[in-house]
Amino acid sequence: MPQMHRFFSGSINSIKTGIIQHRCYVIPRSSYAPTLGGDSTIENNLKTETNRLSKTSQKFWKQVSIKEDGSKLLMQLDSKSILTPLGNPIVIDKDRRLLAMLLQKEWETLPNKSIKPHLLPLTSLVSRCIDLESVHGENGDPDLMAKIGGDREKIATDLLRYLDTDTLLIFSPHYEYEGALREAQNNLYLPLISTVEQFLKRYTPSEVNLRVLDSDTDGLRGNSQAASTREAAKKFLDSLSLWDLAVFENTVLTSKSFICGILMLQSKASLKPSRHLELNTEEIVRAATLEIIHQVERWGEVEDTHDVDKRDVRRKLHAAGIVAFRERG
Amino acid sequence: MGPLQSEALHAYKAVIKAMVRSNKKSKIALRLGEKKQEIAVLTYKRMNVVREMNVKNIDVLRKSRLVRDLQSLNRKVETLKNSDPSRDRKLHFIEDSGSIKKEFLSHALNERNIIHFKDVASFLTNQREYDELIERYNPGTKLSQEEIVKRTAERVGLNVPFQ
Numbered sequence: 001m002p003q004m005h006r007f008f009s010g011s012i013n014s015i016k017t018g019i020i021q022h023r024c025y026v027i028p029r030s031s032y033a034p035t036l037g038g039d040s041t042i043e044n045n046l047k048t049e050t051n052r053l054s055k056t057s058q059k060f061w062k063q064v065s066i067k068e069d070g071s072k073l074l075m076q077l078d079s080k081s082i083l084t085p086l087g088n089p090i091v092i093d094k095d096r097r098l099l100a101m102l103l104q105k106e107w108e109t110l111p112n113k114s115i116k117p118h119l120l121p122l123t124s125l126v127s128r129c130i131d132l133e134s135v136h137g138e139n140g141d142p143d144l145m146a147k148i149g150g151d152r153e154k155i156a157t158d159l160l161r162y163l164d165t166d167t168l169l170i171f172s173p174h175y176e177y178e179g180a181l182r183e184a185q186n187n188l189y190l191p192l193i194s195t196v197e198q199f200l201k202r203y204t205p206s207e208v209n210l211r212v213l214d215s216d217t218d219g220l221r222g223n224s225q226a227a228s229t230r231e232a233a234k235k236f237l238d239s240l241s242l243w244d245l246a247v248f249e250n251t252v253l254t255s256k257s258f259i260c261g262i263l264m265l266q267s268k269a270s271l272k273p274s275r276h277l278e279l280n281t282e283e284i285v286r287a288a289t290l291e292i293i294h295q296v297e298r299w300g301e302v303e304d305t306h307d308v309d310k311r312d313v314r315r316k317l318h319a320a321g322i323v324a325f326r327e328r329g
Numbered sequence: 330m331g332p333l334q335s336e337a338l339h340a341y342k343a344v345i346k347a348m349v350r351s352n353k354k355s356k357i358a359l360r361l362g363e364k365k366q367e368i369a370v371l372t373y374k375r376m377n378v379v380r381e382m383n384v385k386n387i388d389v390l391r392k393s394r395l396v397r398d399l400q401s402l403n404r405k406v407e408t409l410k411n412s413d414p415s416r417d418r419k420l421h422f423i424e425d426s427g428s429i430k431k432e433f434l435s436h437a438l439n440e441r442n443i444i445h446f447k448d449v450a451s452f453l454t455n456q457r458e459y460d461e462l463i464e465r466y467n468p469g470t471k472l473s474q475e476e477i478v479k480r481t482a483e484r485v486g487l488n489v490p491f492q
Binding site for chain 2: 097098101102105108109110111116118119121268280281303304308311312314315318319321322325327328
């Protein structure tokens with residue numbers, strides 16, 4: 001059984017309020033998935049706009065513009081390209097013009113003073129997409145790859161651990177909330193689990209059965225998926241483009257759910273989605289935070305905790321959806 | 330207008346509304362900065378006028394013109410000081426709604442695209458609210474570095490040297 005770390009969701013916040021969330025397994029933070037366009041993990045002195053901003057926290061430009069360059073859109077500050085933390089220009093495909101526009105808005109609406117890391121969620125995710133693509137490109141530098149935690153195999157291994165203890169695979173006991181939570185989980189999760197099994201089936205010749213953890217019968221134990229399931233999930237991850245992989249990673253880290261990542265890509269990025277795998281982002285958020293919704297109903301909303309988290313999950317998952325979005329022809 | 334069209338219009342309005350709201354803060358900050366700069370320029374001009382007035386043997390005609398200049402400068406500074414950027418009517422609009430409209434119309438009219446535009450609006454709203462909450466619960470974060478130093482000094486009964 002893989003080593004597993006069990007935490008209270010929201011860590012300090014939950015402990016402070018005395019409400020302990022029952023599920024939610026967090027793989028300890030490794031160096032990937034930077035929270036800001038800037039590199040917060042390792043000292044990085046590349047002269048890029050994103051680094052300059054993260055170091056000085058000062059607005060140093062007047063105009064943000066989008067420059068058309070063939071089939072690409074270049075994001076520019078005062079006619080200089082915006083660079084990612086690794087020094088690659090932020091270039092958006094022309095069919096993602098909406099994303100480019102929202103990136104422009106993001107830089108335009110920064111206040112003059114005291115710019116905070118959380119104000120650039122789209123830029124930070126797009127930077128990750130572009131940097132991942134660059135380190136896997138022809139002239140990819142293995143050092144840089146290690147620096148941003150960009151090794152595809154490593155990312156896949158880390159993400160697969162979320163499938164073991166997926167938020168959507170752990171069921172609450174019946175005695176909690178007079179069975180209301182369990183009933184909601186049964187209604188919401190069970191159909192999703194079987195469609196995801198169908199979906200993963202196409203990546204493996206054998207059967208895919210996702211192992212769930214039922215707190216009524218299983219009590220306190222870990223959960224892990226069968227080798228064939230992991231193999232199918234791994235093949236699915238390998239089939240993703242690097243752009244989509246970054247979105248997937250972001251979604252999984254936010255929702256603590258591998259399945260939510262699949263749902264996000266199927267709804268937003270896939271041009272030919274599987275049946276019943278298309279959900280609104282709001283529905284994905286609901287699936288990922290079902291237990292918290294019940295806790296708030298029972299105990300009330302705690303200031304500086306539930307209200308902040310509620311927006312945080314939504315802004316992050318919506319950002320992932322916006323970066324992933326492709327229009328179906 | 331079909332149901333799809335009215336849904337699309339609804340989504341478009343939601344996006345515009347969310348954009349206006351999330352632009353508000355940075356626009357006010359920008360305007361406040363400009364205001365400060367304008368006041369500084371006017372104060373400098375006023376100083377020059379006063380200096381000129383204090384020159385000995387000044388022509389009476391010239392002096393009366395300087396007095397008028399001084400009055401008009403004073404008035405300008407007063408109006409600037411009394412103006413409140415957060416009440417500017419421009420805050421209720423976005424300048425380049427044309428490009429958003431164009432972007433909106435370039436997408437095919439179908440349910441999925443409409444949902445996506447609603448998600449965009451939801452993203453902007455949640456992003457703004459998150460920022461507001463963070464600021465509300467961490468009031469120290471919006472202070473400038475000088476302000477933090479000043480307050481720290483005051484806490485132990487000292488004053489920051491005048492610069």
